[in-house]
Each structure stands twice: as structure tokens, then as C-alpha cells.
Amino acid sequence: MMINSPLTRLACFIFLTLTALPVALAGSFDKDFAVVFIDQNTEARFGSMPLNRSLLAKGVNAIADAGARGLIVKFFFDQARDEKDDKRLADSLSRIKTVLQARIDNSEIAPNPLAEKFTLPGSFKTAVTGSSGWIPLPTLAQNATDIGFVDFNSTFVPMVEQYKSRNVKSLVLCAVELAANAKANILEGKQITIGSHLIKLNETNQVVVKLSATQLEKSLSFDALLDGSAKQELSGKIVILAYDGPHIDKYETVWGAMGAHRYFVNILRSIYDAR
Numbered sequence: 001m002m003i004n005s006p007l008t009r010l011a012c013f014i015f016l017t018l019t020a021l022p023v024a025l026a027g028s029f030d031k032d033f034a035v036v037f038i039d040q041n042t043e044a045r046f047g048s049m050p051l052n053r054s055l056l057a058k059g060v061n062a063i064a065d066a067g068a069r070g071l072i073v074k075f076f077f078d079q080a081r082d083e084k085d086d087k088r089l090a091d092s093l094s095r096i097k098t099v100l101q102a103r104i105d106n107s108e109i110a111p112n113p114l115a116e117k118f119t120l121p122g123s124f125k126t127a128v129t130g131s132s133g134w135i136p137l138p139t140l141a142q143n144a145t146d147i148g149f150v151d152f153n154s155t156f157v158p159m160v161e162q163y164k165s166r167n168v169k170s171l172v173l174c175a176v177e178l179a180a181n182a183k184a185n186i187l188e189g190k191q192i193t194i195g196s197h198l199i200k201l202n203e204t205n206q207v208v209v210k211l212s213a214t215q216l217e218k219s220l221s222f223d224a225l226l227d228g229s230a231k232q233e234l235s236g237k238i239v240i241l242a243y244d245g246p247h248i249d250k251y252e253t254v255w256g257a258m259g260a261h262r263y264f265v266n267i268l269r270s271i272y273d274a275r
Contacts, residue, residue, distance in 0.1 A: 104130030148174035
């Protein structure tokens, strides 16, 4: 066969094109995620947090209608509210793959049950352990894809915690799994691989986060979500629904004082985009 034949030239072109691609084909945070904040404008329109859960249900339905791939809810839903409102929120969560958050709080007297499906098998060294906490209501948890814990306030971020002697995932880990549409393969004290993402761990299965050079700049208001003007920006994305109004704890960061939920988003962004 002639080396310079059309078939050979085509094969060489395909080979060179494929080998020129980067090894890591993971997406970027700004490409794969969209952030919706309940902000000062939202509170001016609908009242201060916490918003009525029927209103939150409308927001979740709008996210599902926009064609989002998944949802991370950055609120605690461990306390029951109006029964009809809770039912509307639970129904909306059933329309989209959703991750709810939890936290460890040993002072909680009567925590909600945590289903076995939200735990991890195996043995892990963990920096955070506890015997009680803020666990989502069963009526909401039953429609959740996953539940992730959020016990950190620094750049040392646990990927695995221990709750009632069971291993549980962090909200960060759940978010990356949802975006990658893949389950984590955890090499104890070494690294996590999720699809084409590789996350390095220390000996207690924490990530020592190196913050991105720039902070998150693009986000949407809950107002725009309800008005329908944000629909195109949510299609195909993992949406983080969070709060960034005046009534929130703030952390000092390299960018100055930052609300806790915005800080979480930047932590997740830094981990997701790390190469």
C-alpha cells in the first residue's frame, strides 16, 4: 500500500487530531455550572430569608423547565414548615436530579434519619465526625439524588465525613459527581477520581484547596429565574441555588469578606477547575 494514499493521509490526520487534544477532558466550572443567588433584590420583592417553600418550589420547577441537568440546594431543610408547602417543594425536587445539604451538629437533640443509600461503604480516616446533625426532612430526602455534608470554614475541605459511625460524602464531592455524571473512586488518603477529574487528598481525606486566581463573577438572581429571563443560561447546567444577601455569615478570603454561600461556590469552583 502506498504511504501517500488518501486512506493513509486520512488516518494520519485523525491520529494527529486526537493526540493533539488535552489529556484531561474535564469541563470547567463556568461551563458546567450556573449559580442562582437569592439576593438583596429577591428579599426586597419576596421578604427576608427563609423564603416560603412554595416559592422555592416554583424556583426548582423553573430550573427543571429550563433543561438543567441537576441541582445543588445550598439550604438546610431539616425543619418542617407548612405541610402543603413542604409537599410542593418535595414534588419539585422529584423533577430534577437534586443534591441536598446536611451538617454535623452534636447539639441537635432529634435529628432526622439518614437513609443508608446516602452513606459510603468502606473505612476512611476523617477529620470531621459526629453523632447528630441537621439532616434533610425525609419527605424531601426521598426525592433527592444525594445528600452532602458541609462542615468546613477554611481551605481544608473534607471529602468524606463520619456521621453516626457511617461514612458520608461532602456536598463538594456530591456536586462533582453530579456534574461528571459519574461516581467517585476514592483511594484512601491519596486521591479521588470522578470521570476525568482527579482530586488530591491528604491523609484524612481532605482537599487542601488552592483558590482560583479569580473569584466567581457570573451569577443569576432568583428574580430572573422566576421571571423566565435566565432560562437559556441554565440549559444543560448543574444549578447551585444559594443565598447571597445581607443576612449571612461572612468569611475573610483573599478577595476580602465573602458570604458563606458564595465562599462555598468559589471553593467548589477551585476544586473543579484544578488541573
